Amino acid sequence: MKSFIEREAQEKVDEINAKAEEEFNIEKARLVQQEKLKIMSYYDRKEKQVELQRKIQRSNKLNQGRLSILKARDEELGAIMEDTKNRLAKMTENEAKYKTFLQLLVTQGLCRMLEKNVTLVCRKVDKGLVEKVLPDAIKKYKEISKKDCQVNISSSFLPAE
Secondary structure, X not given: OHHHHHHHHHHHHHHHHHHHHXXXXXXXXXXXXXXXXXXXXXXXXXXXXHHHHHHHXXXXXXXXXXXXXXXXXXXXXXXHHHHHHHHHHHHOOOHHHHHHHHHHHHHHHHHHHOOOEEEEOOEHHHHHHHHHHHHHHHHHHHHHHOOOOEEEEOOOOEOOO
16 A cells, blocks of 8 residues: 555656646746747847948938039039130120120020010120110011010110120
8 A cells, every 4th residue: 555655646746747847848938939039029120220221321322422413513514604604705706706696595585485575684795786686686586486576675784794
């Protein structure tokens, strides 16, 4: 009978140990899973931060590229403006070419505006020449647009340069 009781007691001990081992393994698996999720979420956040930093750096590089393009364009436009000023200054020395240029310029302006009444603003030194080319420019405008136009020369003038 003693061996029966010892065997029963040993079975109970084994049962309790097995249950404790099972509970331990379940708790251990739960804790491991929890920590895995924490680690995964930590690295997901880190990955998103790195991706965001890459996007910011890429955007900054694109903006710097755009700014350098705009700066180069601005410099080129400045050079073109300076060249144009110089060439126009030389053109005014040859009255025949300048007269033709003014006529074409006035005709082009009239064609772009397509208005019945136009006030023309010019340099004071060019007023006499503009008055000479104005009838031809209006005639050319009428041929092109088939519209009448009244042009007045403004009493205020553009700067001399």
